Amino acid sequence: MESNSLPTEVILTHPRQTIGNIKLDWTPQPGNYLDIEGKTYAILERRHQYQLRSGRYQLQKIALYVQSAPRPTEQSLVNGHWVLGDANCRFNAHSELLRCAVNPQGPCDRCRFYEHL
Template sequence: MVSLILIGLLPPALSVWATYRAERRVVDRFDLAIESAQYPTISPWRQRDPDEHYIDGIGLVIGDITCQLNARSPHIRCAVNPMGPCEECRSYEGRTYDPPILDS
């Protein structure tokens, strides 16, 4: 009688255990994805391109960020020279930065 009850409880117990393990794997992968999104230079899935730059407020950018034509994207540099390199681009348009005016 007791063995019959144990055999009857075995499938639900295994199901609960398998569900817990699967949920734990999903949570671990989600945590890894969140960590990679916060720190894109530390990506476990791919090698970092030396032309990539992380800029606060913008994110991951490839190419020369001082060019006005830069797309400010991690996937494409610009419409003129999307694959790069930026060093030899004939359409380079430098950006001028005016210093902020401070009122005294």
């Protein structure tokens, strides 16, 4: 294994199938997006797989559970984290995965429920 790369299995959640095995030089988090072979996927879950070597557990690979999704066009930076939609709206979920409860698909600028904080 290269020093700065993580062996990663990318698994589509529905239908459940492995999309591929790749090496990443960054640590993916749920809510991040990943491009593979011209398609964009939202990362839903990350699982670590360890192996016992010389009496110590070492990270062997990670598994990413993803779903096909377009990259969001609306994002806001809140406390160093990117969230979907306009974080100044009262109904914004402040989440990387969900925009809000009243208009989860967006966009925020045309939402009739938009209320500025």
